[in-house]
Ligand SMILES: O=C(O)CCC(=O)C(=O)O
């Protein structure tokens with residue numbers, strides 16, 4: 001067989017197939033992420049990066065640099081395609097609820113919810129919140145909003161309601177409350193705490209509000225960046241109800257810090273990503289319940305991200 005010139009443009013069949021694959025890679029990635037989620041993307045990414053190995057004939061350093069750039073590009077592409085895929089899927093229809101509920105207290109009503117958000121939803125919310133963070137305001141009655149780090153030091157991101165994933169989580173939250181109309185919900189607020197950040201004890205309801213907050217969910221999106229003890233989990237950052245006086249079985253210690261030494265008392269729910277606490281702010285007669293006095297305890301290590309889902313008694317003006 002005649003020798004091929006060194007700069008031959010004729011590729012062996014497998015390499016031509018490979019070029020074709022690369023042309024269609026973005027479509028394949030999008031389809032894989034819709035069909036198999038992030039696992040499909042991980043497999044595809046490893047196929048793509050393994051193909052850029054020794055057969056390119058480039059020096060090893062160049063190959064490594066190219067592979068690093070490519071995998072960074074792919075990480076961006078894959079997180080975008082995963083987000084697009086989730087958005088498309090949720091726009092078509094909201095997924096069935098996957099959560100599990102346990103009544104923690106009936107007076108005040110406090111319900112613990114496991115798996116309120118899926119890992120994909122969490123990843124999505126963390127991404128959409130990223131460009132929207134501002135210093136968390138402290139509400140004074142209906143009229144917002146001042147910043148007071150002594151009372152509340154954290155960053156908040158108010159999420160737009162036109163996003164299909166956000167919309168499905170809103171729908172989940174009103175369905176949870178007896179299929180209440182969506183217009184009773186305030187915009188979802190993601191809130192991010194770094195080390196020492198906190199929200200001092202407060203009520204989510206305000207006396208005399210013409211359209212009071214009847215209930216609150218606090219959902220945990222992240223508790224990470226910790227260095228000691230419990231893997232990479234953050235430390236501190238419990239949601240504490242200092243005036244809670246009831247007893248509870250030891251099985252609750254999966255969710256509650258049963259060795260809480262903050263000195264604040266009551267009950268301290270640990271930030272466990274995906275899980276949520278729901279509580280009713282008002283007595284049935286509409287007055288505020290004093291038992292739902294609560295705090296976001298200071299984060300001691302790492303970061304905590306949560307989300308407020310607040311429901312009003314009456315529809316809100318849009
Ligand atoms: O950070 C927490 O655990 C609770 C936050 C909270 O109560 C609020 O944002 O109103």
Ligand SMILES: [Fe+2]
Nearest residue numbers: 202203204294
């Ligand atoms: Fe609160």
